[in-house]
Amino acid sequence: MLLKSRLLCTAALGLLLLAQTANASSPEEDTTKTSCIQRAQWVSPKDLSLLSPTALLKKAAAQKVVLLGEFHPDEVHHRWQLQTLTQLYAHNPNMVLGFEMFPRWTQPILDRWVRGELSEKEFLKQTNWDTSWKYDAxxxxxxFHFARTNRLPMIALNVHRDLIRKVAQDGWDVIPDYQREGIETPRAAHPDYIKSLKEVFSQHSHMDEEEKExxxxxxxxxxxxxxxxxxxxQMIAKTQKAGGNPLxxxxxxxGHLTNGYGVPHQLKGLGLNATVLLPWTLGWDCTELVDGYADAVFGLEEMEPKGQDKKPILGVRIEASADKKGVLIEEIVEDSVAEKAGLKKxxxxxxxxxxxxxEPKDLIRIIQQQAHGTWLPLEIQRNGRPLTVVAKFPQLGQ
Structure with missing residues (x-):
């Protein structure tokens, strides 16, 4: 899968539950594909020039908004986010953290977490982490502990997925005001964003050709x-303009950030410019690094294979079916257990x-109880026909 496709899917599809690391490169590929950026380097996508970390982050910390991206299943990206947060905080402790991972209804729970009133277990349970976001907490x-330790406000940026699904099904205009969760009509999309979304839309295998057209x-x-x-x-803008001039x-x-198409484009319509900093995994195709991709990217090693303490992963994103009788596969990770088993969107x-x-939690629980090196039979329905599929979980290290 191309990097571009992966990042587009991050924005358009929410990416993948229990995802596996993708895009491992051979040694020969690493030599050519990483020539534009090396580990622990900040690089400008505009001309691939090296950037001074101190100057870059000091300047970013003086802005109103900084956006840090991630490939959701990649723990190395999250380590980079924490490192970058600490560096920004050293330059500007007047900081507020906004998270895509939380819908608006969780805001009181986030406030209680920052105040130290909830344990990790209580926090994750009350925010419905395992069914709402689903990635490894x-x-x-x-x-989250960084915010709590430094008493930094955490802001829930997202909305309930039901709203996104309703808009995808019926359009924005038919959604009544009381169901919009306080969201104003978004700014019109950049033409190039529409082209990118068209590519993603055409890959929806669960739709027939007539629907795709x-x-x-x-x-x-x-x-x-x-x-x-x-x-x-809109939530970022509301927070920044509420007073106190926080970063x-x-x-x-x-995928919400690359090339400025998603959130940065919306912020500009609200009168705010954002500094976009993105992680770049060595081995990604450097032809994707173009002027405007981000303000800067940081070179990172690939995620290591999961250790003995990690549970097996299927490599799918799932949602509950309308009648609660089965879970629907919305996306599949490339080269995952699911793909190798023949599962499809x-x-x-x-x-x-x-x-x-x-429900999704049923499948999650069963998979997490699965041992490495075992087989898991799945009864599925595809285009109205019953099928049996066997997911084969590899031994650790394979």
Whole structure:
């Protein structure tokens, strides 16, 4: 999968539950693909010139908004975010942290966490982490503890996924005001963003060809992405302009940030410019680094294979079905257990190991109990037909 496709999917599809590391490169590929950036370097995408870390971060900390991207399943990206946060904080402790990971209704819980009133377990349970965001909480907890330790406000930037789905299905205009969660109509998309979203839209295998050719369906899809971007941008702007002139640092998927199409574009419409800093994994295709990709990128090693303490992962993003009878696969990670088993977007998983999977948490629990090196039979429904698929979880180190 190309880097561009991966980052677009981050924004347009929310990426993938229980995702695996993708895009491992051979030694020969590493020699050519990493020539533009090395580990621990800050580089300007404009001309691939090296940047001074001190000067870059001091200047960024003096701005009103800094946006830090991530590839959600990559724990190395989250370590980089924490490192960058600490450096920004050293220059400007008047900081507020905004997180894509939390919908607006969780704001009182975030406030209680920062005040020290909740344990980790209580915090994750009350925010419905396992069903709302679904990625490994251990990757994010150091960021949450950083906010708590320094008493930095945490802001919930996102909206409930039901709103995004409704917009994707019916369009923004038909959503009544009381269901919009306080969001104003987002700014019109940049033309190049529409082209990028068209590419993502065409890859939706759960839709038939007639749906993919539907202009109305595509327009609704674009509006759903603008709702997502606009919601986060509007909350960032509201926070920054509320008083005290804080540095608002947004933590979110890189697909919302690359080339300035998503959240940065929405922020400009609200009168705010953002400094965009992105992680860059060695081995990614450097032809994607173009002027405007970000203000700066930082070179990082690839994520190491999971250790013995890590649970098996299937490599899918799932959502509950409308009738709560099975979970729907919305996306699949390249080269994952799911892909190798033959699972596809649009498949409905009915059972796993003969246990009903009526909700996402059911499948998550079953997978987390699976041992490395074992097989997991899945009863699925594809295009109305029942099928049996066997997911083969590799031994550790394979």
């Amino acid at each position: 251990d990757m994010y907890l150091p960021l 539907s202009e109305d369906r595509f327009n609704n899809f674009v509006q759903s992405q603008l709702t997502w971007d606009g919601a986060m941008a 608002v640092v947004g933590i979110m998927g890189s 649009g498949d409905l998983i009915l059972t796993a190991a003969d246990l009903a999977t009526n």
